[in-house]
Amino acid sequence: MKFMGGRLSLFEQDFIKDADCTKDTPVIYGKEDAPIYGTGIKLKPRIPGREDSEHMKKIYLKELFPLEEYDFIAVLLSGGKDSIACYYKLLELGAPKEKIEFWHHDIDGGHPLRRMDWRCTKEYVKAFSEAEGVPLRVSWRVNGFFGELYRIGASEPVEWVEPDTGEIKQCRLSQNYIKCRELKEKATEQMEQELKKYGYRMKFPAKSGDLSRRWCSAYLKIVVADSVMSNLDKTRENVKVLVVSGERRGESKGRSKYNEMEIHRTNAEKKARRTVHQWRPVIDYSEKDVWEVLKRHNVNPHPCYRAGWNRCSCAMCIFSTPKLFAGIKELYPEDFELLKKDEEILGFTLDNKCDLETFIGGAKSCVYHGDKDAVKSLVTGSFSPDEIYVKGKWMYPAGAFHGAEGGPC
Ligand code: SF4
Numbered sequence: 001m002k003f004m005g006g007r008l009s010l011f012e013q014d015f016i017k018d019a020d021c022t023k024d025t026p027v028i029y030g031k032e033d034a035p036i037y038g039t040g041i042k043l044k045p046r047i048p049g050r051e052d053s054e055h056m057k058k059i060y061l062k063e064l065f066p067l068e069e070y071d072f073i074a075v076l077l078s079g080g081k082d083s084i085a086c087y088y089k090l091l092e093l094g095a096p097k098e099k100i101e102f103w104h105h106d107i108d109g110g111h112p113l114r115r116m117d118w119r120c121t122k123e124y125v126k127a128f129s130e131a132e133g134v135p136l137r138v139s140w141r142v143n144g145f146f147g148e149l150y151r152i153g154a155s156e157p158v159e160w161v162e163p164d165t166g167e168i169k170q171c172r173l174s175q176n177y178i179k180c181r182e183l184k185e186k187a188t189e190q191m192e193q194e195l196k197k198y199g200y201r202m203k204f205p206a207k208s209g210d211l212s213r214r215w216c217s218a219y220l221k222i223v224v225a226d227s228v229m230s231n232l233d234k235t236r237e238n239v240k241v242l243v244v245s246g247e248r249r250g251e252s253k254g255r256s257k258y259n260e261m262e263i264h265r266t267n268a269e270k271k272a273r274r275t276v277h278q279w280r281p282v283i284d285y286s287e288k289d290v291w292e293v294l295k296r297h298n299v300n301p302h303p304c305y306r307a308g309w310n311r312c313s314c315a316m317c318i319f320s321t322p323k324l325f326a327g328i329k330e331l332y333p334e335d336f337e338l339l340k341k342d343e344e345i346l347g348f349t350l351d352n353k354c355d356l357e358t359f360i361g362g363a364k365s366c367v368y369h370g371d372k373d374a375v376k377s378l379v380t381g382s383f384s385p386d387e388i389y390v391k392g393k394w395m396y397p398a399g400a401f402h403g404a405e406g407g408p409c
Pocket residue numbers: 107205216217220221313314316317318319407408409
């Protein structure tokens with residue numbers, strides 16, 4: 001760690017990479033926090049935010065408001081361990097559950113036939129929300145990953161479920177979407193050509209840090225969250241919101257440079273009198289620190305970790321390694337065959353260089369069969385609230401401490 005003019009410098013590594021983290025790594029940040037809620041304390045980042053470009057200067061945030069000043073706190077809950085650790089951090093700091101909402105983005109968006117994500121993720125997140133008594137706001141882009149993959153014309157709208165009423169709400173439709181809908185209703189011979197003027201996808205996301213090419217993260221997660229934030233009734237009037245998410249420096253080079261706190265993209269103080277701050281409370285945590293939080297709260301990790309995966313992303317994440325894809329082929333042979341068909345139809349492979357079978361090559365499936373309940377959940381999609389807390393002794397899941405295989409999402 002180096003001090004530069006009174007500031008910590010990120011030039012020297014000041015975090016533990018997941019690839020270097022083991023069961024024996026000491027717990028540093030994952031220890032229990034003391035309550036501060038209601039004391040007027042303003043949390044500051046451990047490493048000050050970046051100011052090295054115009055954009056970074058614009059989103060720079062020196063400190064958070066005292067936690068009690070936020071009207072509500074949206075915890076982005078993917079179902080992965082890091083998002084769960086964020087929630088418990090808030091609780092340990094004393095934030096009341098009534099102020100917290102879980103926000104989950106369903107990557108499959110209700111597609112009638114296809115799935116990119118684990119079958120049990122939605123059930124796991126729902127079970128966690130029920131077990132903890134915290135409302136869950138699920139949102140999605142209609143038809144999800146595969147709708148966007150085969151999109152000709154404008155993207156489908158974003159929807160969400162109101163936690164209190166179960167009502168499905170839709171974000172304001174774009175002018176382009178409305179025009180495309182009219183074209184589809186007319187269904188003329190030139191329809192496809194006309195629709196293409198409004199954009200089309202027809203290729204897999206690129207394995208890249210550039211979000212304009214890695215469209216899955218942008219279109220199915222980031223834009224979905226932003227649209228919901230801007231469309232909620234309760235974020236229109238003089239409101240202060242804290243968005244909490246679980247990125248960690250140890251996961252990847254890209255994330256190692258993230259700010260712990262910053263002004264969120266949906267901040268609109270002048271237009272909507274809406275202040276939105278983003279906080280990444282576990283940014284400096286090692287993988288060991290995060291598991292320590294789940295252990296302390298006795299939480300049963302998402303079944304994918306227990307079946308051998310080291311990260312909980314989309315099941316068929318584009319960044320999956322050959323042995324992870326071999327695991328998918330074993331668990332979901334039909335979905336895997338359909339993915340191979342997609343490569344043929346689109347004339348575009350999921351990997352940048354070769355087709356899926358070649359990519360897997362001779363890799364052995366990563367599936368760990370010692371935890372039968374976990375494999376059952378992954379295959380059937382079931383997960384109930386009474387499975388959220390571990391009944392016997394808490395143990396590291398089979399996928400823990402395997403290094404950050406796979407991608408940055
Ligand atoms: S987890 Fe992988 S496939 Fe899913 S949105 Fe993120 S990068 Fe894309």
